[in-house]
Amino acid sequence: MHLPPPLTIFKLATTLTLLLTLQPIPIHTLPLCKTSCGTIPINYPFALEDGCGAPQFRNMFNCTFNELFFQTPSGPYKVQSIDYNKKTMVLYDPSMSTCSILQPHHEFIMTDIQSAIIPPSQDTVFVLLNCSIDSPVLNHYKYLCFNFEGHTCDELYGGCNAFRVFHLMTNSSPPCCFTNYNTMKFMSMNILDCTHYTSVFNSDKLKGVGPLDWVYGIKLSFSVPDIGCESCKQSGGTCGFDTDTEGLLCLCSGFNNSTRECGAAGFEGMISEGLNNAPWTRHLLVLLLVVSLHTVMWLL
Template sequence: MDSFTSFLCLCSIIFQSISLIEAQASLCRTTCGDIPINYPFGIDDGCGSPYYRHMLVCSNLGNLYLRTPSGRYPVHSISYSDPHILVTDPLMWNCRDGDHFRPTRPFSLDTSTPFTLSSQNDYLFFNCSEDYVIVEPKPVFCERFPDRCDSSCDSASYLCRHLPECADALSASSCCSYYPKATESLRLMLRYCASYTSVYWKTIGSTTNSPYSQVPEYGIRVDFDVPVTTRCLQCQDPSKGSGTCGFDTQTHNFLCLCKEGNVTSYCKGHDISKHKRAGVIAGTVTGISAAGAIGIGIGIWVLKKVRAKAPVTCGVQSNENRVF
């Protein structure tokens, strides 16, 4: 009876491993909540471009996050026509805070990735110490000290005088606008300022030449590049099978992910069975059956080694039921 129970425990572990490989047979998810996930991004490993691997995370509740060296940030939207991601930082100042400032953190990006902070962002800093920060109205200050213009924080900023959505939120606090050229500059500013927030200029309508075609909104705009390759275009081509662009999770080499398996070119007209791989997105039944056969073989070998009267505690190892 003990040997039979050991066999059941072992079979349970084997079937869990097989189920894991089966889960990899599903194609890449194309949404997280109501946000579309298209190339070059992927929320399943092996999907999209390897340059953006593990950058986006979709929670069990359907919330999308961008991972950066400074933390995880909720993604508000993704635009693929004008490639950018809009993220928010819950620790940044917002209208509800008013003159009360909470501890915050400097936002940063990994410079080795194809992400860049958009020039359409403006940063507002609050209650900065004038002993360490040059807080001056820029037009006048820059005329007098042109060599120090870039290092000044503009107290005459339009956004400070017209805070988006809450123009009168600040009653006893100072505000100035400054664009940090590097993460270290942002850290230094936050060392001498109570808090900060980011405002991006959102394009409205289709008339980009109009001076009134942009409105300020809170958030951080992060621009990204779309690495377009001939193989990816062929893979996505409906006449060639409408595959999904992906990559081998071990080598990062390009793969076209098809319903029947993976190929290195495009889905239609290729013998996909020759390119099936286990352990990569869109894995195959062949990989599953092989894993099952190996697992059962190991199970039989282990059962021969287990002592017949050894107590069984499935998943718990003691000196009495230790196999190795």
């Protein structure tokens, strides 16, 4: 087999290298990710813009008139607060029944991804109200109902103005069920055969507290994987991801001149996109090409 002389191969490698490295380098002057919505701070892993935050929480939030909403299949829920230290988020559904107001039939539904990565917390209790005697949770699945700090259905129907109507309609207390989100996840309100629901959180602190003083709403819990975002933040960057591949990125603003200024030290395994940064694939291609051709030359 006839191979070209080493000098020709070297000239070819040099030419290809120059052609690759001298191509116009795209400028990645990235807008800064929004850090708040009204009074609620927006930090990793959450974000409002696509490409910011963690990809698993992509498109779950929006900010409307300075109010933050969490998007679910059953509709948007207003975010009341986020505690990044405790990794919890509190939602309030204005169409949910509470001790003071009875709302039309409504369900709380999350996607499978949402229920896996930001599920309702262990101290959030869902209360199924005005259930029929044929309800699955009163028969075959009665183990799904549990004792809620000693509270009873009679206490709810008698102590809450909104729920007293159920007591008045039958001159008795219709069954109710204190349960967790998984019950509602796998069985709709129609299957459960209960007309309404409410939810409270911080349930471990409600022993001996009447329903008028319960904290109504839904608390969600989330986790933040340790992927080096703290190092990215300390270097002046913001954690994000590639919107096409969902590969993790250390996003640098246009004020940084190179990866040496953002996302460099201690941020291994993640890509930094700064101003005048050539794509990492181009540099890798050049490196592989040069190494391969030098190997051929050495074999000759």
